[in-house]
Amino acid sequence: MSNFDEENEIDLIEEDLPIYNEPILQLIQLENEIHYEFLDEIQFRHHSIQFEEEDNSRLFQVPRIQMGLSSPREKPQNIQKYLQKRTIPIQNQKFDPRLPHIKVTQLRNMNTCQEYFINEFGLLDSQKNTNSVDILIGRLFRQNKDIIPIDIVLPEDRVISRIHCKIVCNDYFRKGQKLDPLHAKVLQLIQMPSMIKFRISQFLEKPKIVQIQDLGSMCGTYLRIFKQKPCLLQKDQKFSVGSATWFNIVFNHTYNSELKQRDSEWFSIIKHLINLKQSQKHEIHMNDNQLLANIFEPLDSIKNLTVSDLYKKLSEYQIPILVVKLQGQGVDINKAINLFVGNCETDTTDFFVGRGAENNVKINSNTISRKQCRIKYSQKYPGWIINDGLEDRESANGTWISVQTAEQQEQKIESNLIQIQHNDEIKISDFILKMELFKGTKEGIGHTINKFLHD
DSSP, X not given: OOHHHHHHHXXXXXSXXXXXXXXXXXXXXXXXXXXXXXXXXXXETTEEEEOOOOOOSOOOOOOOOOOOXXXXXXXXXXXXXXXXXXXXXXXXXXXXXXXXXXXXXXXXXXEEEEXXXXXXXXXXXXXXXXXXXXXXXXXXXXXXXXXXXXXXXXXXXXXXXXXXXXXXXXXXXXXXEEOOHHHHHHHHHSOSOHHHHHHHHHHHOOOOOEEEEEBSOSSOOEEEEBTTBOEEOOTTOEEEETTTEEEEEEEEEOOOTTXXXXXXXXXXXXXXXHHOOGGGOEEEEESOGGGGGGOOSOOHHHHTXXXXXXXXXHTTBSSOEEEEEEEETTOOGGGOEEEEEOOSSSOOOOEEEESSTTSSEXXXXXXXXXXXXXXXXXXXXXXXXXXXXXXXXXXXXXXXXESXXXXXXXXXXXXXXXXXXXXXXXXXXXXXXXXXXXXXXXXXHHXXXXXXXXX
């Protein structure tokens, strides 16, 4: 019986679930005091509820790059493990849209090039003949004609790596439930009907997720940032805007009431960063420009410090600070490093990046929108966030965040696994892959019985 069948079968139960809430809450409050050994499996009415130790890996889009002939394409060790030929061919020609599936739409210049469908067996009609269970994406693999490691083959483009990235979706199609070990143990100890336990377990079940991972590609793999879905900024993130412009998060400091308040040393550090020469000079952006009048000549104790030491000094203060470094097309090298100052108790107004002269950060490129993206410090998260375009309008070419950190991309190593949401867009060179996640609507026997009883 499928999960869907039992979910509908549960609707026939007449027990009133809220009467169990109080003992459940009491047990959960005491769960940290319970000493136990983790169970490998719990059976609830023919359902297998699986759980695992907490994963320490972090869950969490790029213009065309011109490369010289001597530029390294990719590290061989990044792809060797995906070249093991399978002995049994993949048989996946039948597609049922009523079952859970993933639709991938390949776009180029806003035109639909091709559509792909992924089900629990892999990519529909995949020509891949290697052992990888993940959905591999890349350009045509020509090293060995007998080996086809790629599921989604993008048109020939030297910027795209042969095995560029992969979609990890096994968890999205899992049959059993996955619970936190502590929740599973609490459910085992509670005395109540098994079907009620199962219903509670559905509420506590870990979500079924899809993830993307860059495999040490040359040009990177990027995810679109949307105008109404802020992205929380972190140090070492890399972003792409326009056709050939990027910026990295160099320093990110959030508000902490336990740290020092702003004093003369803080102003001295800011002044020194302003006075640095050429490529080290910092452009300062703050909502209260009158504070700049308080900035005098830097203290002698500050002048001999390196930029890294100055950042460490700034992290001793309550004041939120974000430092962004731009590079590429349309960037003034003398204004490439931008330092944003946040408010301690309120949100800042938006700092704008774009082509227009009125922006806080101006990029002189025709592929950049007048209002490309906006950055602010938000008390809600709390932290620095970025949104694309304006509140009511996206930018023309999008604002994209790299799946890899700046360090991972420089070293050409695999990225962390980054979670993908419904309608997310992945950018690889000039190509965009739109991801649509469908839970399925197929009616099982439980739904049929329930419908029959109520007709």
